[in-house]
Amino acid sequence: MRTPQTRSRASVGFNMTPMIDVVFLLIIFFLVSSHLAQQETQLELDLPDAASGERPIDDDIRRVVVNVLPDDGPAPRIQVGSRLVPPEDLDRLIGFESQQTDGKIEVRIRADRHVPYRVVEPIMIACARAGVWKVTFAVVAGG
Amino acid sequence: MRRPAYHRESQTLGATMTPMIDVIFQLLIFFVCTASFQAAEEVLPTNLSLPGSIDSAVPIDPDLKDLDEIVVKILREEGGVRWEINGRRCTRLAEVRAVLAGVAQVKIDLPVILDVDGGVPLENVIDVYDVCRQLGLERIQFAASLSS
Numbered sequence: 001m002r003t004p005q006t007r008s009r010a011s012v013g014f015n016m017t018p019m020i021d022v023v024f025l026l027i028i029f030f031l032v033s034s035h036l037a038q039q040e041t042q043l044e045l046d047l048p049d050a051a052s053g054e055r056p057i058d059d060d061i062r063r064v065v066v067n068v069l070p071d072d073g074p075a076p077r078i079q080v081g082s083r084l085v086p087p088e089d090l091d092r093l094i095g096f097e098s099q100q101t102d103g104k105i106e107v108r109i110r111a112d113r114h115v116p117y118r119v120v121e122p123i124m125i126a127c128a129r130a131g132v133w134k135v136t137f138a139v140v141a142g143g
Numbered sequence: 144m145r146r147p148a149y150h151r152e153s154q155t156l157g158a159t160m161t162p163m164i165d166v167i168f169q170l171l172i173f174f175v176c177t178a179s180f181q182a183a184e185e186v187l188p189t190n191l192s193l194p195g196s197i198d199s200a201v202p203i204d205p206d207l208k209d210l211d212e213i214v215v216k217i218l219r220e221e222g223g224v225r226w227e228i229n230g231r232r233c234t235r236l237a238e239v240r241a242v243l244a245g246v247a248q249v250k251i252d253l254p255v256i257l258d259v260d261g262g263v264p265l266e267n268v269i270d271v272y273d274v275c276r277q278l279g280l281e282r283i284q285f286a287a288s289l290s291s
Contacts, residue, residue, distance in 0.1 A: 021165075028169060032176040042184070048269040052276035053185030068265075108186065111265050117217075118261030120268075124189075125287055136186040139269060 043067045043079065048113040050139035061134075062101050064094065066123055068111035078123070087119075090126040098130040110138040187272060189283065213246055213255045214286075215239070215271055219262040226271070240274050247278040258286040 045067065067079040078085050085093060097105055107127050111120055127135050216227040226233040233239045246253060255275050259268050275283050 024169070028173050032173065035177050047184065048266040050185070050187055050269055050273040050276075052273050053187055056184070056186050113264060113266035113269075115265050116261060117259045117263045117265060117268055120265055121259075121261070121285075121287060124285060128287070133190060135189045137189065137269060137272075139185050139187050139273075141183055141185055 043069075043110070045069070045110055045112050045138075046114070047110065047138050047140045049142040050137075051142065053139045053141055056136075062097070062105045063108055064097050064105055065108045065110060066090075068109065068115050068119055068123075070112040070114050078119070087122050090123060091129060094123075094126045094132060095130040098132050103131045103133075105132055106134040106136060107132055108136045108138055187269065187276070189272075189285075211253075213243070213253055213280075214258055215243075215255060216258045217260060217263050217267060217271060219260045224260075224263050224267045236270055236274070239271060240278070243274060243278055243280065247280050251279050252282060253280065254282040254284055255280050256284050256286050 064080065069077040069079060071077055078087060078090065080093060094107065107123070109120060109123055124135060127133075214229055218225050218227065226236075226239045228239065228242050231242065233242065243255075257268065257271060272283060275281075
């Protein structure tokens with residue numbers, strides 16, 4: 001008895017479904033992990049609201065992010081990168097960064113909304129002393 | 144022998160539902176994971192100027208001589224903040240907006256100088272800054288002295 005032609009054709013045929021499943025899963029995994037990795041680079045702070053904020057531009061300019069953490073004690077903490085910086089060291093730090101790039105840096109101040117202005121002011125003064133005029137405040141849309 | 148009809152029907156229904164549920168489940172996970180529950184972060188650009196760096200003489204219209212700059216003082220007081228615009232006292236942010244809107248109609252390129260008390264929360268400073276930017280007053284400066 002002769003086997004039907006259709007069966008042999010079916011066994012040779014390549015089943016794409018599991019491969020598509022796996023590829024789809026990999027795509028989702030990389031999309032999600034890259035998204036989460038981007039989110040986790042920023043320190044979580046309760047930023048002030050502003051209605052006239054602009055979307056940050058991804059340019060090549062070097063950016064120094066100064067985080068100001070709220071604190072119940074006498075001095076809120078200033079964090080640059082992952083380390084805490086005493087306020088008196090800010091001049092030196094921003095001055096050094098500015099020298100490296102000939103003043104073409106952006107200083108982004110990410111300060112908690114409840115931080116008193118006296119903590120933020122020395123950061124701006126340090127920027128002005130170092131010749132950095134591009135200072136931005138991180139805000140959240142709203143207001 | 145003939146199979147009962149209901150059995151065959153239920154089998155085909157189960158076979159078609161499974162991949163659909165798979166896909167829907169994957170899409171659900173994807174959107175749950177990628178949805179950002181935090182509000183998007185934006186930036187407010189500033190242009191720092193300190194006393195001594197804005198000495199360039201700007202010709203002023205004689206009619207607007209008393210309006211060569213707007214000094215907004217933000218002062219801390221019991222239970223909140225209050226504002227003073229060129230000496231005029233405001234108790235609500237809406238008043239500040241109204242006064243600045245009037246000024247912006249007269250001369251849009253007036254520099255606004257924010258003189259902020261050290262104890263004022265940054266939130267209140269950003270509020271006034273935001274109001275100025277919304278009204279089109281783009282020349283906003285922070286009062287500071289290099290000796291501090």
